[in-house]
Amino acid sequence: MDKVAEILAEASAEVVEPRFRALAAGEVMEKAPGDLVTIADREAEVIIERRLRELLPVPVVGEEAVAADPALAQALHSEPAVWLVDPVDGTSNFIAGRPDYAVMASLVRAGQTVAAWIWQPATATCYSAELGAGAWRNGHRLTRTPAPAVPAKWRGSVKSRYLDPASHRRLQTSAAAAFGELTPGRNAAGIEYPDLVEGALDFILYWRTLPWDHAPGSLLVTESGGVSARLDGSPYRPEAPGGEDGLLVAADQETWQQTRAVLFGE
Template sequence: MRIDVDYITQIITEVANEEIMPRFQKLERGDIMEKSPGDLVTTADIAAETKLIDRLSAYLPNSLVVGEEGVAKDERALAALDSDYPVWIIDPIDGTRNFANGESIFGCMVALAKRGELIASWIHDPARARTAVAEKGAGAELDGQKLHVQDITSIEEMTVTLGNRHRDFIEKRRDDDLGPIPNLAPRYGSVAHDYMSLAAGEFHCAQYRRLNPWDHAPGVLLHREAGGYDQMIASQAPYTPIVYEEDCLLLTPNADVWEEARQFLNPGSDSYHV
């Protein structure tokens, strides 16, 4: 399947300019809602996803869509991931809470998959007008510049990004006789920015347990095509764009250091849940 990657980048950029940025720091109280307690959605999320669906579906007839806001309304939309048709996986605004608070750390994420295989992905940073793009077998780029993970060979060389509770768990081990502790990086509140930093080598390792496909499918392909390595902790299999109920995703710069990172971050367990 041939995809005009640049044209899709143009679609995503135009939708962000039309539906997201005009609302940035201008949301009224009625523009911010809760899908569930603590899970925000804004009028910008809804408008951007609607327009992305229209334009991406028109570009690739017979393709299906799994969008975050569509699934929030009807979880049966997730069944498209198991179909034989190409599937667009869309997160119109990753980091909605940041966006709603007027903070610029958010992104628009899109991936294209078929039969569980990631074909291409885009992470657009509207506030900085930049886009990271990956295509299977063709590498990863940020605005035309190649992205490469750093060649890290041991856990003590790593900067690791973790959720707050897992980060606290690791920090409490500093007083134990466990050898070197990796550097710990804060989370951005937007996995779109996490993945761009991972692919650029700005930090080196990440673990996630909340694995909605729209949050991770675009970034995993970006990381892979930048030379990175990913595997699920419990199943010991590469990530695929499905809904995981009982597993964690661990990303490292290479396969050699993955097991060392798994043992350090998840002592005595094949799947760390907090």
């Protein structure tokens, strides 16, 4: 666990942090329409991939490698063990000079996330989790406290960007009417999941669930006592892009159930 945390922090210090608020012309590219990538993303992924393979020689499914060759993501379903890597989560924040970004990795065995790491460079904070063994912040055990007793006191985020406009409006309207505060989120799963574990949020609804974005945070949440489940109630498992949409994360089971009922009328 400590070795992977070192790999992420060292790659971040080497090629990510020196470019924060210092990206040169030509160091921000568009890998797909509206989807930006930086030289920091690409260089960090190369370093992290090489070092993770040295630690455990299994396939690495990295966000930037999959952008170039989507077939690489099928290793999640065909291989007994896979590393997942998001070299800069929150790239839009990183480009804009906002500190809400993270460097993330997770280990998936037989389709289940068994270990996860989130490095937040701006605060030198490492979140980690191991299946069945707990969740930590910089070595301190984390336990998510239950949400307040009534939904009117809950803070949540509904990330419905990829929904059709009518569903987007319906979800936002129902959430705004039922809950105490609805935030837009911070445009980085590696910031938002820890926010939920630390009590700054009580629930988050995600729609598109790319595996490198959600495997680390989901394990962090469940190992701290929270819930991360698909909308049918099944536990989250990382899937290749194009798989199932919709993921509701909450402080506890009761909060998950009530939030789902409010958002989807069930």
